[in-house]
Amino acid sequence: MIELTGHSLTIDQMKRILIAEEKVSISENSMEEVYESRCAVEQIVADKETVYGINTGFGKFSDVIINQKDVENLQLNLIRSHACGVGDPFPEIVSRAMMVLRLNALIKGFSGVRGELVELLAELINKSIHPVIPQQGSLGASGDLAPLAHLALVLIGEGKVYDNSGKIIDSAAIFSEKEVQPITLQAKEGLALINGTQAMVAKGVVNYIEAEQLAFDSEWIAAMTMEGLEGIVDVFHPAIHEARGYPQQVDVAKRMQEWLEGSKLTTRQGEKRVQDAYSLRCIPQVHGASWQALDYVKEKLEIEMNAATDNPLIFEEGKVVISGGNFHGQPIAFAMDFLKIAVAELANISERRTERLVNPQLNELPAFLSPEPGLQSGAMIMQYAAASLVSENKTLAHPASVDSIPSSANQEDHVSMGMTASRHAGMMIQNARRVLAIECICALQAVEYQGVENVSPKLKKKWEKMRGFIPSITKDRVFSEDIEKVNQVLNPLHQNNSVLEKEICIK
Structure with missing residues (x-):
């Protein structure tokens, strides 16, 4: 059970909630904050004060005063009218993340919702009732309005x-089955549910979980490629990396040394050649730079996961109610665009290593790792597929955060496109993992040609595990099936994998 406070939620806790579907609870202090904030809203309504979103219209309609008898209809109309998302729905894990993050934001006590509402959100999370939420339709500035409206x-x-089977059904049917009572929204509650960055952040959290595992996996796969190409291990000497000073670069070099310890396939400088190509020699520098970006992304996500992004926000027991712009997704838009670049480079350098594994002009292995070069093509077209994916990533890496388009009759005249950035990052991660899957298949075959008995002890275990999924290339076959198998094995969110177990193995 993860206790939510509105202030202390972490990525590691989100992994437990999302992957293991661990239940959540709300801290007593947070419930008190919710109660006090709600009292302030009810006092505003009773005193007939004019406050945005409580008794006014929304966006360009902010100057329209709403009669007290219509306050409930105002909130209901808001949710229905804003639920205009389009496209394929988010995976369930993203939907679950949105619910958790929206709950964590509301219990900070700045939004003025009732205890019944946050308790209902917690109940839905704990009963694994996940909304179907279309992926497209958010500008990422007035909050992720359309996606969050579908949640509401x-x-x-x-x-x-x-x-439970993943089939899409009406919420009324599941509510009846699981004895859940829907809620009638009161003053401010509809707006409080949809003002915020929780869609882009939910997708961003899932992106980070996948990208982090991708970065770890890229290291042991690169290490196996080093063995397949008899790479020079001097490049991982700690003195080189400490001389530059980036801790992430130092860490990658250290892990590469650990993966390759005891290998009889790697070489020292001068034994076979003086230097390797950059895709081998610069693994710590390139991968380390991607880890720097990942660290930045994690920091920003964990701040936003615990942020109040509603509008207006209620302070000092209702004495101060301020309409601001915490719903603007610019920080997350930047973070997701940065993540896109980091992931693109992990895939770019992986594809170049694959080229070195299959190109007979760049190694002493059978051409294209083919069992019968000429008669059988071997891994030739797998490299084509990798090249196609990294090229597609280059187009997706174009920053979404530099775009903006006015909305709501120019009242909302600058938007973040953070949801677009987050979605594109997710697409790039899928592409990058398949690029790594291709390198993995080629590296498995290369070390087999070099002699599996000479592989390092740690990588021998990886080789044996992967060979349980992917047989040796003894003749040409439909390699797309192999690529998808490895993609699933590397995917921490795949139903047969455990993120927590994989992390223990890594560390």
């Missing part, structure tokens, strides 16, 4: 959810 629909007993 479920709280009022409308909209769609996933059942």
